[in-house]
Amino acid sequence: MNTSLIKAVSDRFPAAVSATHTYRGDQTVALRPEFLLEIAQFLKEDPALQMNLLVDVTAVDYSAFGKSPAPAFFASSGVAVRPSTQIPDEDPWPGPPEKARFAVVYHFYSMHHKHRLRLVVPVPESETELTSLTPLWAGADWLEREVWDMYGIRFSGHPNLKRILMYKEFEGYPLRKDYPVNKRQPLIGPVN
Amino acid sequence: METEQTAEMPTDSEKREMMLNIGPAHPAMHGIIRLVVDLDGEQIQNADVEIGFLHRGFEKMSEEVGYNGVIPYTDRLNYVSPLINNMGYCMAVEKLLGISVPERCHYIRVILSEISRIGDHLTCVGATAMELGAFTVFLYMIKARESLWDLVEMVTGARMTVSYCRVGGVKADLPQDFAGPCAEAFQEVRKVLAESDGLLTRNRIFVDRMNGTGQISAEDAISYGITGPFLRATGAEYDVRKDCPYAVYDQLPFEVPVGTRGDNMDRYLVRMEEMEQSMRIVEAALRDIPPGEVLVNPETGQPIPAAQMVDLAKMGKIESISGGCALVAPTLEGAGRGQHRSIAVDEKRVFLPPKEDAYGNIEGLMQQFKLVMLGHGLRPPEGEVYFPVEGANGELGFYVVSDGSDNAYRVRVRPPCFAIMSALPKLLTGEMIADIVPTFGSVNMIGGELDR
Numbered sequence: 350m351n352t353s354l355i356k357a358v359s360d361r362f363p364a365a366v367s368a369t370h371t372y373r374g375d376q377t378v379a380l381r382p383e384f385l386l387e388i389a390q391f392l393k394e395d396p397a398l399q400m401n402l403l404v405d406v407t408a409v410d411y412s413a414f415g416k417s418p419a420p421a422f423f424a425s426s427g428v429a430v431r432p433s434t435q436i437p438d439e440d441p442w443p444g445p446p447e448k449a450r451f452a453v454v455y456h457f458y459s460m461h462h463k464h465r466l467r468l469v470v471p472v473p474e475s476e477t478e479l480t481s482l483t484p485l486w487a488g489a490d491w492l493e494r495e496v497w498d499m500y501g502i503r504f505s506g507h508p509n510l511k512r513i514l515m516y517k518e519f520e521g522y523p524l525r526k527d528y529p530v531n532k533r534q535p536l537i538g539p540v541n
Numbered sequence: 542m543e544t545e546q547t548a549e550m551p552t553d554s555e556k557r558e559m560m561l562n563i564g565p566a567h568p569a570m571h572g573i574i575r576l577v578v579d580l581d582g583e584q585i586q587n588a589d590v591e592i593g594f595l596h597r598g599f600e601k602m603s604e605e606v607g608y609n610g611v612i613p614y615t616d617r618l619n620y621v622s623p624l625i626n627n628m629g630y631c632m633a634v635e636k637l638l639g640i641s642v643p644e645r646c647h648y649i650r651v652i653l654s655e656i657s658r659i660g661d662h663l664t665c666v667g668a669t670a671m672e673l674g675a676f677t678v679f680l681y682m683i684k685a686r687e688s689l690w691d692l693v694e695m696v697t698g699a700r701m702t703v704s705y706c707r708v709g710g711v712k713a714d715l716p717q718d719f720a721g722p723c724a725e726a727f728q729e730v731r732k733v734l735a736e737s738d739g740l741l742t743r744n745r746i747f748v749d750r751m752n753g754t755g756q757i758s759a760e761d762a763i764s765y766g767i768t769g770p771f772l773r774a775t776g777a778e779y780d781v782r783k784d785c786p787y788a789v790y791d792q793l794p795f796e797v798p799v800g801t802r803g804d805n806m807d808r809y810l811v812r813m814e815e816m817e818q819s820m821r822i823v824e825a826a827l828r829d830i831p832p833g834e835v836l837v838n839p840e841t842g843q844p845i846p847a848a849q850m851v852d853l854a855k856m857g858k859i860e861s862i863s864g865g866c867a868l869v870a871p872t873l874e875g876a877g878r879g880q881h882r883s884i885a886v887d888e889k890r891v892f893l894p895p896k897e898d899a900y901g902n903i904e905g906l907m908q909q910f911k912l913v914m915l916g917h918g919l920r921p922p923e924g925e926v927y928f929p930v931e932g933a934n935g936e937l938g939f940y941v942v943s944d945g946s947d948n949a950y951r952v953r954v955r956p957p958c959f960a961i962m963s964a965l966p967k968l969l970t971g972e973m974i975a976d977i978v979p980t981f982g983s984v985n986m987i988g989g990e991l992d993r
Binding site: 404413438488491528 | 944
């Protein structure tokens with residue numbers, strides 16, 4: 350299992366890294382939010398890493414994690430049906446971040462060294478604000494706008510943080526787990 | 542009277558900027574993009590792109606249905622090359638499960654992905670040419686695409702919304718003698734490409750409109766996260782199929798064409814060459830594909846009608862049907878017991894059994910029920926994975942988080958044309974208003990994956 354990237358980041362910023370894993374071969378580093386910009390710059394500029402492509406920025410709302418209904422059981426017999434046996438991995442997944450509702454997930458790729466790294470930044474509900482990566486990657490602009498649009502996570506230093514897929518008058522953040530999937534909102538537009 | 546009119550008109554020394562609103566109801570904007578450009582004369586000073594007109598909540602819906610239920614939604618992401626989306630999603634979930642499909646299944650997926658890629662590029666180049674006045678090329682290319690879609694229809698039963706891949710395999714095996722019609726279709730495509738090349742590549746009008754417009758440097762393109770033919774036209778060599786090979790791409794011969802200037806003309810040339818390379822991949826894959834199983838078990842001979850098979854199984858007369866083949870609806874053709882071994886992973890917790898087993902024995906019936914009953918279904922272990930494939934527009938990635946239940950906890954698509962669209966203001970600023978059309982055409986914006 351290749352853990353060279355995790356090692357490079359955690360050697361350089363021992364105080365910033367809160368957890369690491371390589372579940373299914375994806376190298377992942379969980380960080381404290383205040384170090385994000387610094388580490389992103391290191392990833393981009395360090396000659397041994399050169400992660401020049403910011404592939405994706407997204408978020409996950411972990412507030413409903415593990416709360417989905419248990420598998421159905423045969424009521425008449427009382428025999429519960431267990432879920433399928435899990436197919437294990439060498440390095441188990443550590444689970445969702447503790448004490449944080451959201452996790453903002455960054456995927457980086459290096460075109461020189463052909464390696465990938467994922468950064469996971471826990472964001473508590475009380476302080477949904479992160480540093481923007483727009484000074485380093487122009488592509489972060491729209492990706493962060495989408496995270497703001499869908500999850501309501503602010504990015505400080507972003508030049509133009511407004512909704513992107515939804516319209517301005519839309520209320521709420523549709524990909525949060527407490528937003529009902531069948532909720533309807535009036536369409537805003539000129540009256541014909 | 543005359544003096545009053547001239548007083549309202551701007552004088553020669555006065556300059557005024559004009560704001561022009563293009564789209565969403567503009568044919569060149571494909572009905573779903575709004576561009577607000579500030580013009581100084583004909584020159585674009587600033588551009589603002591508004592997207593989201595086709596937002597359908599793909600990511601939210603994916604959290605509400607089972608893992609296999611997401612596949613029809615992925616068809617509608619990039620409706621020109623849905624098979625690549627199918628494949629990307631299925632491979633992401635397979636990675637989450639920690640399983641790998643049989644080699645023949647990999648080959649089938651690769652063959653169909655490349656056929657879709659050719660179709661996608663034909664649409665892009667054809668539409669760009671049409672928007673610049675070369676209507677003939679558009680018609681030729683759409684006709685060639687039709688012959689490719691006939692191939693897709695032969696295999697999947699549908700032209701566009703194919704829903705062909707399954708988590709752990711594909712719906713059905715290739716039809717017998719698929720190589721024959723494939724060669725015929727490619728002959729047609731090659732003829733059209735040669736004709737279009739003659740009509741466009743040295744056509745004065747086309748070259749003048751494409752050369753030097755919509756230019757972007759490799760550094761800027763990487764900074765915007767642009768991938769695919771758009772990035773390769775700038776000279777940066779990044780192709781997921783070569784650099785992070787998946788399925789069987791590392792065993793197939795192909796080259797990655799790159800441009801030098803990163804303008805519309807280079808993108809056109811890169812796409813034209815990629816189509817040729819895709820055909821090369823398909824031809825090599827059809828040659829190297831491991832053989833599948835025979836269609837009918839020779840011992841039992843004739844296929845048995847499904848209802849008769851169910852009756853025999855209920856009475857326990859399984860000797861006569863145990864090796865047999867069921868006569869099922871034509872939509873299930875190619876997914877019989879024999880073919881199952883080469884198209885699906887051997888993992889009972891993931892893939893539905895062949896119909897012969899579901900009808901003919903209790904184990905098969907239980908396997909079927911365990912996978913389709915509400916609250917049971919396919920349950921990957923807890924975890925998160927990201928899996929990229931090379932879509933027709935660039936890196937198409939799926940990030941899937943599972944909480945161990947039968948619905949995905951989070952499905953995120955990394956749409957390739959999202960990054961390109963975010964660079965559109967940069968591409969357009971400083972250009973003439975007429976350059977919007979070829980530049981926007983070469984972006985190959987697909988509303989389904991852009992707005993999800």
